[in-house]
Amino acid sequence: MEYAPNDLTHRERYKVLTGFVLPRPIAWVTTIGPTGVVNAAPFSFFNVFCEDPPLCMFAANLRPDGRVKDTAANIQRSGEFVVNLADEPLARAMHDSSGDFPPETGEPGYLGLKLAPSTKVAVPRLADTPWAMECKTWKTIDVNGDRQLFIGEGINFYIRDELWDDTAMRVHMDRYHPVGRMFADRYCRTDDRIVFPPAQGAP
Numbered sequence: 001m002e003y004a005p006n007d008l009t010h011r012e013r014y015k016v017l018t019g020f021v022l023p024r025p026i027a028w029v030t031t032i033g034p035t036g037v038v039n040a041a042p043f044s045f046f047n048v049f050c051e052d053p054p055l056c057m058f059a060a061n062l063r064p065d066g067r068v069k070d071t072a073a074n075i076q077r078s079g080e081f082v083v084n085l086a087d088e089p090l091a092r093a094m095h096d097s098s099g100d101f102p103p104e105t106g107e108p109g110y111l112g113l114k115l116a117p118s119t120k121v122a123v124p125r126l127a128d129t130p131w132a133m134e135c136k137t138w139k140t141i142d143v144n145g146d147r148q149l150f151i152g153e154g155i156n157f158y159i160r161d162e163l164w165d166d167t168a169m170r171v172h173m174d175r176y177h178p179v180g181r182m183f184a185d186r187y188c189r190t191d192d193r194i195v196f197p198p199a200q201g202a203p
Helices: 010-020 070-078 088-096 107-111
Strands: 027-032 038-043 046-051 054-061 080-084 131-143 147-159 179-181 187-189
Touching: 027 054, 027 070, 038 054, 038 070, 038 107, 054 131, 070 080, 070 131, 070 147, 080 147, 088 107, 088 179, 088 187
Parallel strands: none
Antiparallel strands: 027 038, 027 080, 046 054, 054 147, 080 131, 131 147, 179 187
């Protein structure tokens, strides 16, 4: 089976991409609104791309009615955001925060999520997140007028203490249980892991 993207509708392209590019990491992005309301929303068109400088990117499209999403509006105004990652205990709240909330209702407060101050940006992180990256906007790319690609430079990392060996600079994988996005309202656990010996290459 083959498709040329131009022969598919936007929705059909979305279903092809999200149905096979699996699992996808989820950026649970916190921002601050103009009245101080803290917004938290998940985005699974997301990944990290570079370590020098540390760069991440996620895509925020318009709402179905054409309005700009709160996350996008807040970043465009302040130039700051925090990428939080969700593990299994936070997965349901992360999913629930993807619902339609008015700008005056902060998802963390509504869902009972604790906040903690960030170190280098005004935007707080989610207090129970296993990992968070405080970001300043590095570049924004407009796509067709209906989607923004936000590229953030990480200027501070937060790691939950018990997840990290700071001598070996390595995560304790037996303690870290992140979730990934599949498609629609489906997610996956990541504890079923495969370990191979180091690749040797050809002699």
